[in-house]
Amino acid sequence: MNVTASRYLSVARNALGMDLAWLSEHNGPQQVLQAVDGNAAPFNVAAGDALSWEGSFCTRVLDHRLPAAIPDTRANPVTAGLAVTEQVGIGSYIGSPVRLPDGTLYGMLCCISRGPHTELQDHHVRLLEALAGSLGAEMADEAQRRGAPESPHFRIPRAIGGEGLRVVVQPIVELATMCAVGVEALTRFDVAPTRPDVWFAEAAELGLGLLLEMASVRAALALLPELPEPLYLSVNVSPATLSSGELLQALSQVDASRVLVEVTEHSSVADYDTLLAGADVLRRMGARIAVDDAGAGYASFRHILALRPDVIKFDREMVTQLDVDPARRALVGALVSFAAQMGATLVAEGVETPGELDVLAQLGVSCGQGYYLARPGPLPLPEISARPASLRRALATAAHDDEPPLEESVQAVLREVVTRTGLDVSYLTVWDPERETLEHRIVYDPQELGVRVGVSLPFSDTPCYRCQQAGILWTADVQNDLAGTLLDGTDLRTFVSVPVLGPAGTMAGTLCAVGRRRRYLSDPVLRHVEQLGGRIAELLARAEAARPR
Known part of the structure; x- marks a missing residue:
């Protein structure tokens, strides 16, 4: 030139x-x-x-x-x-x-x-x-x-207007079932430089970072109607964008309970009060918060401790050669324990080999994401064919049975309840009409809150009874709405109770979930939990029909 x-x-x-x-x-x-x-x-x-x-x-x-x-x-x-x-x-x-x-x-x-x-x-x-x-x-x-490549001050305004900017998605896979539970939206640019990090860095230098991020977020949110429920959509934003009115406006136009807002900044944050206030507003809208690159340095851990995220993600640097590196195994194991104590879901990014997947599953990492599982691409999502060794063995054993055991099937539903609501524990109670009691029959407790199997209580003393009397399915104010029940005096804040009905429409039990944080549950989320209650009712009916007489 x-x-x-x-x-x-x-x-x-x-x-x-x-x-x-x-x-x-x-x-x-x-x-x-x-x-x-x-x-x-x-x-x-x-x-x-x-x-x-x-x-x-x-x-x-x-x-x-x-x-x-x-x-x-x-x-x-x-x-x-x-x-x-x-x-x-x-x-x-x-x-x-x-x-x-x-x-x-x-x-x-x-x-x-x-x-x-x-x-x-x-x-x-x-x-x-x-x-x-x-x-x-x-x-x-x-x-x-x-x-x-053109100068960034030409390219970036055009991308903000939607020219040459597109979004692909990569599945986030639950390692216990190898089913997709969500997708991460990833921005792609059709002109050089093609690396997204270069585009966003240049936009930030020009003072256009917020506008380019929001163009990407809006393009991602436009995919929600095509994304099968109950999968969630993860969008990446900087701390400044997380606290912005533009993001709140965009999320107000969609079902925010299906959105995970992923904070991607790698540097320190000058004003955590503003960041936390923005996160609180997003949570009240039903969205969840994730922190990326856990273990990458001081900034990411400060974000985790301040934001108390619902999801913690760690990237390729910690996953590479995990199956042959004892130090990495120890570090990931510590993160599993840390996430459990925080009440957060742990997601491993950059899973690229069968050995890495096997070790992640063995260590108890909740979810994975990477080329070995599925490459980024357009919707609809591809079938996830990868399987860790532990699941391959379980499937080989189950292949000899016509149907998996009742508890295994119900556990899968309870896991879905936790994923969909963002709460900590889900459990099934079974109704005893003769004694008028509810018994904790099957529990999914990944955070180890201590919800025990076999606990049987008079129905009138349970939080489920209180919810039915009040005509509600959930509350985010347990201490006031459910005072005097077994939840009184605990650190639990949110409770869901959905009736599980028998073939004649009589109560067979309840599908419940509890969490230590106040969480807003939107109508679509509650409808989905009700559908899961119906699925459990079908499982109970089939098990009863198959029981020897």
């Missing part, structure tokens, strides 16, 4: 009789001198220098606060008061915007002299405009011929 620009600069400077000509590129708050022609020493500038955009003549020419030609800068009241006039030593000036063929502003073609240049007239302005127009077209042609 500099060869092309230098030719035009030389023509402009000599035709107009000016001391110096330059081509500047508008780059957010700055303009960068990409090429210079003439003796630049008296002006104390050189190619590559960055000058203030707001303080320049150029921005004022573009918005018509200044004419394109200023024969005597010290006689003009506006330019006489600008700091750049004295700093650079501009006695006279003429400038014209350089635009690409699609109308996008690249920068300015300018000529300056040390002293006044009273001969500058309108026809000089028209000449410079013609040169600037031709230069913009030739620069675009040259970039296309060379396959060179």
Whole structure:
């Protein structure tokens, strides 16, 4: 580009009789001198220098606060008061915007002299405009011929408008069942540079980071209607975007309970109060929070301790060669325990080999994501064919049975309840009509809260009875709404109780879930839990029909 620009600069400077000509590129708050022609020493500038955009003549020419030609800068009241006039030593000036063929502003073609240049007239302005127009077209042609990437301040605004930006999804797989429980939305760009991290870094430098992130989030949220329920959608945002009104507005247009907001920043956060306030609002809307890159450094652990996320993700660095590296196994094992104590789901990213999958499943990691499981792509999701060794053995054993045992089938449903609601424990109670009691029959307690199997209570003393009396399916205020029950005095905050009905519509039991955090459960989530209660009712009916008489 500099060869092309230098030719035009030389023509402009000599035709107009000016001391110096330059081509500047508008780059957010700055303009960068990409090429210079003439003796630049008296002006104390050189190619590559960055000058203030707001303080320049150029921005004022573009918005018509200044004419394109200023024969005597010290006689003009506006330019006489600008700091750049004295700093650079501009006695006279003429400038014209350089635009690409699609109308996008690249920068300015300018000529300056040390002293006044009273001969500058309108026809000089028209000449410079013609040169600037031709230069913009030739620069675009040259970039296309060379396959060179465009300047970020052209590319990024177009991507924010949706041009060349698309979203693919990668399944997040529950390792106990090898079923997808969610997807992560990943942004892709169709023009160079293709690496998304480069795009987002450049956008942040230009002050456009929030806008590009939100363009990606909106493109991802548009996929929700195509994503089968009860799968959730994970979107990536920086701390600044998490706290923004733009994100709240976008989530208010969808079922936020199906959204996991993943905080991806790797640096420290200056204002955790604002970050926590934003996270609280998102949680009240029903969304869940995840922290990425656990173990990557100080910042990620600060995020975890401050945000108390629902999901903790750790990446390829900790997963690579996990099956042959005892140190990595020990670290991941510690994370499993840490996540359990936090009440968070642990997700391993970057799973790329069968050995890594086997060890992750052995260590008790809840979920995995990576090329070995499924590559990123469009919807619909591919079938997950990978299986850890433990599940392969279990499936081989079960293959001899016509139907899996009742407890195994119910456990799968209880796991789905925990995944869908974001609560800590799910359990099935069975109704004894003779004694009028509810017994904790099957429990899924991944957080080890101590919900015990075999506990039998008079129905009137249970939180399920209280919910039925009040005509509610759930509460996020256990201590007030369920005072006097077995939950009173515990640290539990949210409780769900859905009746499980027998074939005649009589109560067979209840499907329950509890959590230590207050969680808003939307109507779609509650409908899904009711459907799961119906699934358990079918399992109980089939088990009863198969029981020897």
